[in-house]
Amino acid sequence: SQTIHQWPATLVQPVGSPLSLECTVEGTSNPNLYWYRQAAGRGLQLLFYSVGIGQISSEVPQNLSASRPQDRQFILSSKKLLLSDSGFYLCAWDRGSSGNTIYFGEGSWLTVV
Amino acid sequence: AQTVTQSQPEMSVQEAETVTLSCTYDTSENNYYLFWYKQPPSRQMILVIRQEAYKQQNATENRFSVNFQKAAKSFSLKISDSQLGDTAMYFCAFMKQLGGGADGLTFGKGTHLIIQP
Numbered sequence: 001s002q003t004i005h006q007w008p009a010t011l012v013q014p015v016g017s018p019l020s021l022e023c024t025v026e027g028t029s030n031p032n033l034y035w036y037r038q039a040a041g042r043g044l045q046l047l048f049y050s051v052g053i054g055q056i057s058s059e060v061p062q063n064l065s066a067s068r069p070q071d072r073q074f075i076l077s078s079k080k081l082l083l084s085d086s087g088f089y090l091c092a093w094d095r096g097s098s099g100n101t102i103y104f105g106e107g108s109w110l111t112v113v
Numbered sequence: 114a115q116t117v118t119q120s121q122p123e124m125s126v127q128e129a130e131t132v133t134l135s136c137t138y139d140t141s142e143n144n145y146y147l148f149w150y151k152q153p154p155s156r157q158m159i160l161v162i163r164q165e166a167y168k169q170q171n172a173t174e175n176r177f178s179v180n181f182q183k184a185a186k187s188f189s190l191k192i193s194d195s196q197l198g199d200t201a202m203y204f205c206a207f208m209k210q211l212g213g214g215a216d217g218l219t220f221g222k223g224t225h226l227i228i229q230p
Contacts, residue, residue, distance in 0.1 A: 044158075
């Protein structure tokens with residue numbers, strides 16, 4: 001069966017510090033991978049998606065970036081965090097070109113102070 | 114672009130009652146997928162049920178069922194015999210095509226469902 005893992009679960013970072021959230025999917029190959037953000041009291045916003053290694057598309061301009069160094073690994077990064085980056089970040093995947101459902105990881109709480 | 118609207122910010126029912134959550138959407142697509150996700154206090158997004166637009170039969174998963182009205186662009190979720198563990202945020206979501214792709218999922222703003230003992 002397929003599983004998705006995301007870490008760290010929570011982190012508190014000062015403004016201006018770097019960020020790295022990591023996500024891995026097991027039990028499948030060539031998945032589409034996604035990063036979503038859920039700000040307090042708001043819905044989910046798609047930040048990045050990837051259809052393959054090194055292929056990243058951004059949905060919103062921001063100081064965040066994403067990378068996919070391996071088929072089942074997706075990383076969300078920032079060089080300098082802003083207060084507005086605080087929120088709940090969710091990694092997700094589907095089965096690529098035949099996928100009809102998107103599945104989510106456990107999420108990561110980021111508080112920028 | 115697709116939009117998903119959930120008009121009920123919060124609902125509260127007694128345990129064992131039946132509750133229906135509303136969702137409407139707007140799209141020009143003919144083939145698409147609709148979902149209900151549950152987000153409990155742990156914040157993990159859990160798939161509740163999926164409906165393919167090309168299927169006329171409403172999807173059912175144990176106590177959860179949907180009423181899919183394609184012409185009206187309506188997709189409501191019915192929870193029967195509600196349980197305390199059903200307390201959560203419920204999100205209606207739309208996916209335009211297989212493989213998610215550029216649009217991924219479009220979410221509504223959610224309905225906070227509270228099951229009272």
